[in-house]
Structure formats: C-alpha cells, structure tokens
Amino acid sequence: MKTTRIVTMGALLIAAGFAHPQQQPAAGGIGRTEAMRHDYDDKHDFIQVRVDFGPGAAFPKHTHPGVEVAYVLSGTVEYQLGDQPPVVLKTGDALYIPAGTPHSAKSVGNAAAAELATYIVEKGKPVLVLSK
Structure with missing residues (x-):
C-alpha cells in the first residue's frame, strides 16, 4: 500500500509539473498556482502548487x-531549512521538507525558476504559515 502511494505521488508530481505552462510571477517576483487539491485520507489533504x-x-x-x-x-x-546550510537545487532535483520545518526559498542566478x-497537510489548517 505504501509503495503504491509513493508511485502514485511520483506520477502525479511529474504530470502536474509538465501539464501547466509557466506562469508569470506576480508582483514581488513570486507566483503560486494551485494545480491539485484532493483528500489524502480522513485527516490530511494532498495539494500541489506550482511556484x-x-x-x-x-x-x-x-x-x-x-x-x-x-x-x-x-x-x-x-x-534554507531551519539552521542547516543552504541547499541548492537545479532543474530535476527534489527536496523533502519535514512537517513544521521553518524554511525559505529563493531563485538564484539571472533566470526565473x-x-x-x-x-500532505492536516485538514482544516492553512497550507502555509509565514514565520515571524
């Protein structure tokens, strides 16, 4: 069952990434487009967002x-995850971010990203909470 969920999530991740054309970043240089929202189980939602x-x-x-x-x-x-050293990812790279881990992200270089x-988040809670 767990393997099936992982394979399904991987396929959805790839399909959603290629199904949506590149969005223009909004004011401030960041654009977010929700690609999918679905029940994952009784307590969690599965959400994909193109940033x-x-x-x-x-x-x-x-x-x-x-x-x-x-x-x-x-x-x-x-x-930047918590107090860890920054991690730089290029096209095709992926990163797992544990629940509740404070993190930030930025485009590096001269091109858009x-x-x-x-x-997979708890139902009824905001998907994103800005840190103070």
Whole structure:
C-alpha cells in the first residue's frame, strides 16, 4: 500500500509539473498556482502548487502543517531549512521538507525558476504559515 502511494505521488508530481505552462510571477517576483487539491485520507489533504520565481525572487521563511516535497521544474532554487546550510537545487532535483520545518526559498542566478510543491497537510489548517 505504501509503495503504491509513493508511485502514485511520483506520477502525479511529474504530470502536474509538465501539464501547466509557466506562469508569470506576480508582483514581488513570486507566483503560486494551485494545480491539485484532493483528500489524502480522513485527516490530511494532498495539494500541489506550482511556484514561479522571478530572477532573484525569494519566498520568506514559513512552515506547513505537514510534509512538502519541492521539485524544481526550471532554473536554480536555494532552500534554507531551519539552521542547516543552504541547499541548492537545479532543474530535476527534489527536496523533502519535514512537517513544521521553518524554511525559505529563493531563485538564484539571472533566470526565473519554478518548482512544483507537493504537500500532505492536516485538514482544516492553512497550507502555509509565514514565520515571524
């Protein structure tokens, strides 16, 4: 059962990443487009969001009430998880972010970047909470 869920999530991740054309980043250099929202089980939702970063754009430190898998669709994105050293991912790289881990992301280099963020989060809670 667990293997089936992992394979299904991987297929959905790839399909959603290629099914949506690149979105133009909104003011501030960040654009978010929800690709899918579905019941995962009685207590969790499965959500996928395409995040588009303008060149040099950064998304501030935040948390999620569940896990996130960030898959870089294009460009280069630097992630800062808690107090760990920054992690730089390029097109095709993915990163697992544990539930409740404060993190931020920014496009590095001179080009725009995009990621597919996949969440399994607690029902009834906001998907994203900005850190203070």
